[in-house]
Each structure stands twice: as structure tokens, then as C-alpha cells.
Amino acid sequence: MSQAEHPNTASGPRPFRRAAAGQSGQEPGEAPARPHARRAAPDPDIYREGGSKANQQDAATVQATGLSAASTRTSWTWRFLLAGLALGATALAARLVDNAIASATSGSALGLLTAGALGLLGLALACLIVGEFVSLARLRNRSRIRTMVDQAGSTRDDAQAEKALAALTALHAKRPDLAWSLAQYQEAAADIPDAADKLIVYERLVLGPLDEACVAEIRTIARRAAVLTAFAPNPILDAVFVLWLNLSAIRRVAHMQGLRPGAAASWALLRRTILAMVAAGGMEALGDMMPAAVAGSIVRTVARRVGEGAVNGILTIRIGVAALEATRPMPFAARERPSVTALARQTVGS
Amino acid sequence: MTSIVDQVEDWLTDAGSLLDRRVRLGVTGLSRAGKTVFIASMVHHLLHPNRLKLLSVLAEGRFDAAMLQPMPGGSVPRFPYEAVLRDLTGTANQAPRWPDGTRAVSELRLSIRFRSPLAFGLERPNTLHLDIVDYPGEWLLDLPLLSLNYADWSRQAVAQAHRGGRQVLSAEWLALAQSMPADAAGDEPAIAHTAAAFRAYLQAARNAPQRYSMLQPGRFLLPGEMAGAPALTFFPLPDAADNAPRGTLARLMADRFESYKREIAAPFFDHHLKRIDRQVVLVDMLEHLAAGPESLTDLKTAIDGTLGAFRHGESSWLSLLFGKRISRVLFAATKADHLPAADHQGLAGLLDALVGDTSRRLSYAGARIHSEAIAALRVTRETTIETPSGRWPGIAGLPLDSDRVEEVLPGALPLTLEAVTGSDQFAPVAFRPRPGDIRQDQGPASLRMDRALEFLLGDALG
Ligand SMILES: Nc1nc2c(ncn2[C@@H]2O[C@H](COP(=O)(O)OP(=O)(O)OP(=O)(O)O)[C@@H](O)[C@H]2O)c(=O)[nH]1
Ligand SMILES: [Mg+2]
Numbered sequence: 001m002s003q004a005e006h007p008n009t010a011s012g013p014r015p016f017r018r019a020a021a022g023q024s025g026q027e028p029g030e031a032p033a034r035p036h037a038r039r040a041a042p043d044p045d046i047y048r049e050g051g052s053k054a055n056q057q058d059a060a061t062v063q064a065t066g067l068s069a070a071s072t073r074t075s076w077t078w079r080f081l082l083a084g085l086a087l088g089a090t091a092l093a094a095r096l097v098d099n100a101i102a103s104a105t106s107g108s109a110l111g112l113l114t115a116g117a118l119g120l121l122g123l124a125l126a127c128l129i130v131g132e133f134v135s136l137a138r139l140r141n142r143s144r145i146r147t148m149v150d151q152a153g154s155t156r157d158d159a160q161a162e163k164a165l166a167a168l169t170a171l172h173a174k175r176p177d178l179a180w181s182l183a184q185y186q187e188a189a190a191d192i193p194d195a196a197d198k199l200i201v202y203e204r205l206v207l208g209p210l211d212e213a214c215v216a217e218i219r220t221i222a223r224r225a226a227v228l229t230a231f232a233p234n235p236i237l238d239a240v241f242v243l244w245l246n247l248s249a250i251r252r253v254a255h256m257q258g259l260r261p262g263a264a265a266s267w268a269l270l271r272r273t274i275l276a277m278v279a280a281g282g283m284e285a286l287g288d289m290m291p292a293a294v295a296g297s298i299v300r301t302v303a304r305r306v307g308e309g310a311v312n313g314i315l316t317i318r319i320g321v322a323a324l325e326a327t328r329p330m331p332f333a334a335r336e337r338p339s340v341t342a343l344a345r346q347t348v349g350s
Numbered sequence: 351m352t353s354i355v356d357q358v359e360d361w362l363t364d365a366g367s368l369l370d371r372r373v374r375l376g377v378t379g380l381s382r383a384g385k386t387v388f389i390a391s392m393v394h395h396l397l398h399p400n401r402l403k404l405l406s407v408l409a410e411g412r413f414d415a416a417m418l419q420p421m422p423g424g425s426v427p428r429f430p431y432e433a434v435l436r437d438l439t440g441t442a443n444q445a446p447r448w449p450d451g452t453r454a455v456s457e458l459r460l461s462i463r464f465r466s467p468l469a470f471g472l473e474r475p476n477t478l479h480l481d482i483v484d485y486p487g488e489w490l491l492d493l494p495l496l497s498l499n500y501a502d503w504s505r506q507a508v509a510q511a512h513r514g515g516r517q518v519l520s521a522e523w524l525a526l527a528q529s530m531p532a533d534a535a536g537d538e539p540a541i542a543h544t545a546a547a548f549r550a551y552l553q554a555a556r557n558a559p560q561r562y563s564m565l566q567p568g569r570f571l572l573p574g575e576m577a578g579a580p581a582l583t584f585f586p587l588p589d590a591a592d593n594a595p596r597g598t599l600a601r602l603m604a605d606r607f608e609s610y611k612r613e614i615a616a617p618f619f620d621h622h623l624k625r626i627d628r629q630v631v632l633v634d635m636l637e638h639l640a641a642g643p644e645s646l647t648d649l650k651t652a653i654d655g656t657l658g659a660f661r662h663g664e665s666s667w668l669s670l671l672f673g674k675r676i677s678r679v680l681f682a683a684t685k686a687d688h689l690p691a692a693d694h695q696g697l698a699g700l701l702d703a704l705v706g707d708t709s710r711r712l713s714y715a716g717a718r719i720h721s722e723a724i725a726a727l728r729v730t731r732e733t734t735i736e737t738p739s740g741r742w743p744g745i746a747g748l749p750l751d752s753d754r755v756e757e758v759l760p761g762a763l764p765l766t767l768e769a770v771t772g773s774d775q776f777a778p779v780a781f782r783p784r785p786g787d788i789r790q791d792q793g794p795a796s797l798r799m800d801r802a803l804e805f806l807l808g809d810a811l812g
Contacts, residue, residue, distance in 0.1 A: 012762035015777035
């Protein structure tokens with residue numbers, strides 16, 4: 001916005017006044033705020049005191065350690081294996097296609113049918129791949145916006161904050177369920193001159209209700225996991241159920257955040273969720289993924305079963321909250337990251 | 351100089367504030383800086399809390415209600431919130447207008463019921479008593495006097511009277527004062543005459559285009575109930591010596607100066623400002639930027655001198671024994687609605703630069719410092735204005751000196767204090783409220799009042 005910054009220089013406009021067209025002194029005017037560039041000053045960060053500071057750090061850790069780095073750090077063994085498989089599959093496909101072309105060129109009905117089928121198959125495959133890429137890109141876009149919001153929040157750079165706001169509203173504008181929250185936000189934003197502050201209000205007004213809904217969903221699934229564990233007749237079945245419920249918690253949260261992850265994106269999302277868990281709860285979080293079911297096979301008294309149910313329920317909550325953090329387009333800053341302990345008390349403690 | 355009883359009372363109140371959550375907010379600002387409007391806006395906002403979007407106690411839904419309370423004690427008049435609001439909203443036969451300059455001290459207690467968050471999503475009901483005092487800004491400049499003796503003050507005031515544009519204004523008084531020998535006995539009519547000339551000089555300096563701020567003693571400009579009293583009949587002498595002998599003019603002046611400090615300045619400070627624990631320093635940067643560099647230097651002297659009277663630092667349990675300290679100071683450039691939003695950051699930056707030395711000193715003492723460009727009441731809106739030189743962000747509103755809404759470009763806000771020239775390159779226009787701008791039943795439109803309150807009170811409302 002060069003025209004906005006210009007008046008600060010000595011070559012700005014001369015002082016100027018004129019009567020406003022069609023306005024009398026009696027006309028009450030509403031004042032839409034139009035923020036522009038701000039000085040980049042060290043800010044005491046008055047809205048991010050206490051608990052949420054730690055969350056910011058967590059989010060930052062996820063950013064730094066995991067999300068972007070992990071996608072490039074696949075081990076070489078896997079790469080060779082994948083390359084081998086891909087090569088084999090290509091060879092097989094090439095043979096099939098050769099055969100099909102041969103039979104198609106032979107002009108037989110069967111040949112034409114094969115060719116048609118192959119074409120359709122190829123199309124479906126292409127659609128699938130494109131879909132995967134799109135959903136992966138969506139997921140990556142989330143991280144990008146999150147980083148943008150994070151930076152804008154800490155530097156209080158208005159231009160950056162404006163960009164982040166535009167990205168956020170683009171993400172949420174098409175969702176009818178958020179229309180009311182967005183309207184609330186627009187109304188509040190008119191009173192706020194700084195874009196960095198608008199981000200704070202955006203998080204509270206638009207993401208807040210969404211957070212609440214996700215947390216409610218997570219609690220429902222966690223309760224289900226706890227009950228299933230307590231009554232499952234067989235430890236293997238129990239483990240399968242819990243795994244399935246945990247994965248569905250991740251999927252549900254992703255859906256509510258407006259993501260429809262395909263296979264690859266789901267895998268990426270799972271990885272991000274685990275990373276968020278690690279960042280939030282330390283290394284023991286990874287260990288938590290398994291032992292409840294294992295323990296279940298060893299101890300079989302009813303009381304123990306209920307205890308295991310609670311443990312599994314807490315695990316689901318932990319995973320759900322991590323998934324929320326991984327799919328949320330903003331870091332937890334103005335709002336606190338839902339506390340796993342508090343949720344666990346409300347959900348399985350009662 | 352406080353008696354033991356006073357001291358004990360101080361301790362008890364301080365002890366009470368640790369149990370009860372009581373915050374004494376010191377609204378400091380020179381005359382016309384915007385104290386009365388700020389207090390009225392703050393109170394009105396908290397009574398009708400629909401627009402303080404960034405105040406976390408509200409955003410987190412922990413705010414129950416605020417209520418005006420009679421001040422305990424009751425010897426000081428209550429802040430006329432209702433009357434100020436009536437001025438601002440206007441009535442059927444009276445257009446909205448800014449409140450008159452304040453002429454006496456008043457106090458107000460606003461009690462806020464809210465809930466403090468505990469662990470595991472639980473909450474505890476809580477109350478914050480917010481004590482606020484309003485007073486004529488002129489009196490604030492008596493605070494630096496408290497640490498000066500008469501001879502020091504005389505030297506300082508006479509040197510100042512010789513500087514820059516003050517020279518012309520002070521000529522008459524200086525000539526009179528010089529003609530009076532400091533070491534002879536003075537006669538009362540001559541003293542009264544010279545004191546009147548001194549007062550006239552202060553008046554003239556206040557109204558001069560330079561808008562001088564450093565005008566002491568404060569009661570000379572706004573005597574209140576003290577008009578004509580002997581304590582107000584003195585002036586600085588060009589060659590006042592320390593410890594002048596009895597019977598001389600210098601001694602008489604020194605005695606009156608001391609009694610001014612003892613009877614007027616010290617009680618004002620002790621009763622109303624000494625025990626504050628949060629401070630907002632309101633500064634009308636716009637007026638002084640437009641008035642030029644001399645105006646700014648004078649303003650800086652006045653702010654630095656005033657803040658020197660307060661005790662800043664971290665508050666701790668030790669403050670129970672050694673007196674409270676001011677733990678948070680907000681420097682606020684007021685009337686930011688006279689500039690388009692694009693300039694607000696620059697305005698806050700200029701204020702930062704102006705109070706830089708002082709704010710470093712306060713930080714070092716352990717206080718938290720923040721600065722902000724605010725408008726306690728926003729009476730303009732942003733527009734884009736097309737001129738032959740291009741399209742510029744400007745503002746529209748009802749100017750003080752006009753009956754029609756106007757679109758205004760205030761001109762080029764200087765980038766640094768050094769770039770301030772006082773030329774007509776930068777000429778902000780003052781606006782006034784229109785009917786409907788401020789309403790009885792709704793929080794007022796303002797700029798960054800929520801940020802200001804969050805910084806000042808956010809932790810007390812946690
Ligand atoms: N546009 C605008 N003008 C303001 C605002 N606050 C104060 N003013 C202007 O500044 C003038 C002085 O404000 P007051 O609040 O009366 O100042 P004060 O500090 O109480 O002054 P004294 O009582 O003389 O010490 C008002 O008459 C208004 O013209 C504001 O938020 N916006
Ligand atoms: Mg006032």
C-alpha cells in the first residue's frame with residue numbers, strides 16, 4: 001500500500017480540508033477501520049501471557065522439528081524399497097498395456113473393451129492421484145497459514161497480518177456453518193485498527209466455536225473408547241477397536257476443520273498429529289500409543305478393565321487434541337490449547 | 351511529611367489491596383491531554399462492555415458486571431461521570447460537546463465483578479475495585495516542585511524564562527523582579543504586582559503558539575479556592591541565594607514557596623497520586639508536534655519532571671513495608687482519531703522517542719512499560735481523499751470550528767522528532783462528537799482503549 005505509507009514522508013499531501021459531500025453535522029457515521037503498515041516495534045506481547053505462551057512454543061516446536069522437515073526426511077531403505085516397487089509396478093503395467101494395445105490394434109471386440117477399461121482405470125488413477133495431491137496441498141496450506149499467523153502475531157507486522165487474515169477468511173468464507181461467527185468477527189473488526197489484533201479476535205470468534213465443537217466430538221469418541229475397552233471380550237479386539245476409534249477421532253477433527261484427507265494426506269495428518277502429541281506431551285506420548293491394549297491382555301479383573309478404559313479414553317483425548325492442533329489454521333495463541341488433563345477429568349473421570 | 355497516623359492508614363489500605371484486589375489507577379496528563387475524557391470513556395466502556403474486544407476478561411466470558419461505587423472516605427467529590435456523559439452524548443436542546451476543563455479534584459470507584467480462572471476449567475468469583483482520580487492537569491506540574499528548594503527553583507525558572515520564545519513573554523515580569531533587591535525587605539503591593547506579572551507570563555506562555563507545558567506552580571494558572579491567598583503570592587527571583595537571612599525578600603519568597611509546597615502541592619500528591627499502582631500517562635502529541643520543536647522540548651521537560659515524583663518498580667510483598675510502587679506505565683498518545691490509521695504507529699513511535707529516557711529509567715526500576723496511540727472517544731471515520739497529488743487516506747468528522755462534516759488530510763506526520771518543524775506541513779484538525787457518536791446505553795467507539803485497559807488491568811482481572 002504505497003499510497004498509505006507515503007503521507008509519512010515529507011513529500012506527503014499538504015494539509016487539506018473540505019466539506020464532505022452530502023453530509024451534515026447531524027449525520028451519525030459508522031467508522032470502518034482500515035489498518036495499514038505498522039511500525040515493527042518490540043511489543044511486550046500483552047495478550048499472550050501465561051499458559052498460552054507455552055502453547056505457542058509447542059506450536060513452534062511442531063513447526064521446527066516436525067511438519068516440514070519430516071516430509072523430506074524419509075529413510076533411504078524406504079526409498080529404495082518404494083523405487084523397486086514402483087519399477088516393478090511400471091513393468092507390469094507396461095506389459096498389460098502392451099498386451100491391451102496389441103489386442104486393441106487387432107481390432108477384436110475384446111481388445112476394444114480392454115482398451116476402454118484400461119483408459120477408465122487410468123482416468124480413475126489420475127483422479128485419485130490429483131485428489132491426493134489436492135488434499136495434501138490443503139494440509140500443507142494449513143501449516144503455511146499457521147506459520148504466517150504465528151509470525152504476524154509475534155512481529156505485529158500489519159501487512160503480514162492482513163495476508164494471514166485474507167488466507168483465513170478465504171478458508172472459512174465458503175462454510176455456511178461459520179457464517180454467523182464470521183459475521184460476528186466482521187462486526188468486531190470494525191472497531192479494531194490493527195490487523196494483528198484482528199487475528200486475536202478472529203481466533204476467539206471464529207476458531208473458538210470450532211474448537212469447542214471439535215472438543216465435544218473428541219470427548220464423545222473418547223468416552224466410547226473408554227467404554228469399549230472396559231467391556232471388550234478380548235484384548236486383540238479391544239486393541240483394534242481403540243486403534244480404529246483413535247483414527248476416526250483424527251478423521252472427525254479433520255472433517256470439522258474442513259479437511260477431507262485422502263490416503264496420502266491421512267498418512268501425513270497422522271504423522272503431524274503424532275508430532276503434535278510429542279511436542280505437547282514429551283516423548284512418553286509415543287509409548288502411550290500401545291501399552292493400554294498390551295496391559296489389557298495381562299490383567300483381567302473388571303476394576304483393571306475400567307482403569308484401562310480410562311487410560312484409552314485419555315489417549316483418545318490426547319490424540320484428538322493433537323489432531324486439532326495439527327489441522328487448525330492458527331496456532332493456539334489467544335485461546336488456550338484444550339487441556340488434556342482437564343478434558344480427561346470431565347470425560348472419563350465422571 | 352505524613353504523620354504516623356497517615357502512614358499506618360497507608361499500610362492498612364495497602365494491606366487491604368493485597369487481599370481485596372484494589373487497583374489505584376493514576377491517570378496522569380497535563381492540561382487538555384484528555385484525562386477527563388479518558389476516565390469517562392473507560393467507565394462508560396466497562397459499564398457497557400460490548401466493544402472492548404481485546405480485553406481478555408470479556409473475551410473469555412469471565413466478566414459479570416461493573417458498578418459505580420461511592421468512594422469510601424467521602425471527603426472528595428465524586429467524578430461527575432453522568433454530567434460528562436451528558437455533555438458528550440448531548441441532549442434534546444444541547445448538541446454534544448467536550449466536557450469543560452477540570453477545576454477540582456474528584457474521585458471514583460468502579461467495582462468489577464468477574465471470575466478468576468482456576469485449574470481444570472473451574473472459576474472463582476472475584477471483585478476488583480478500581481479507584482480513579484481526576485484533577486486539573488495544571489496541578490500535576492507541582493509535583494516536580496516537591497523535590498526543589500526555592501533557590502533551585504528560581505534558578506531553573508529564570509533560566510527557562512530566558513530561553514526561546516519565552517523571552518518575550520517573560521520580559522515584563524523579569525524586569526520587575528530584577529528591579530526588586532532580593533536582600534532587602536520587600537513591600538507587599540510591589541510583591542503582589544510582580545506576582546501578577548509572573549502569573550500573566552505563565553498564562554501567556556500557555557496560550558502562546560509554542561504551547562508551553564512547563565508552567566509552574568500549577569495553582570497560579572488554576573488557583574481553585576486559593577485565589578489571592580498569600581501562598582500564591584510569590585515568584586522566582588533572578589538572584590535568590592540559599593538560606594537567605596530573615597527579613598529579606600528572598601527569605602519571604604522562600605517561605606511562601608515552602609508553604610505552597612507544604613500546604614498545597616504535597617497534600618495533593620499524598621492524598622490523590624502517591625499510592626497509585628498503575629499509571630497511564632496521557633500525552634497530546636498532535637498539538638505539540640504541530641506547534642514545533644520548542645513545544646516538544648518543553649513538553650518533554652514537563653513529563654520527565656512529573657514522572658520523577660512517582661515511585662516505579664516491581665510490586666512485591668516488600669512494598670507493604672516500604673510503600674507501593676507503580677508496576678505498569680502506559681504512555682498513550684491521545685486523540686489518535688485526528689489522524690488516519692496509517693499514521694497511528696508513527697504517532698506512537700514519536701511518543702516513544704519523546705519519553706525514551708524516562709521510560710528506560712522506569713523499565714530499569716522494574717516497571718512494565720508500553721506505549722499506544724489511542725482515542726478514548728473516536729469521533730472521526732477513515733476515508734480516502736482524492737487530491738491533485740493523488741489519493742490519500744484521510745479522516746472525516748465534524749471539526750471543532752465548523753458546523754459541517756469535513757474531510758481532512760492532516761498533512762505529513764513527521765517521521766522523527768528531529769524532523770519536526772512546526773511548519774504548516776502538518777496541521778491536524780480537532781474534531782468534536784456528533785449526535786449518535788456516543789450513546790448512553792452502549793460502549794463508545796474508541797481506538798485501542800481495549801489494548802490500553804488490557805495492559806493496565808489485564809492481570810488484575812485474571
Ligand atoms: N477526538 C478526540 N478528542 C479528544 C479525545 N480526548 C480528548 N479530546 C480533546 O481534548 C480536550 C481535552 O480533553 P479533557 O479530557 O478535558 O482533558 P483533561 O486532561 O481532562 O484536561 P484538564 O481537565 O484541563 O486537565 C477535549 O476537549 C477534546 O477536544 C479523544 O479521545 N478524541
Ligand atoms: Mg479534565
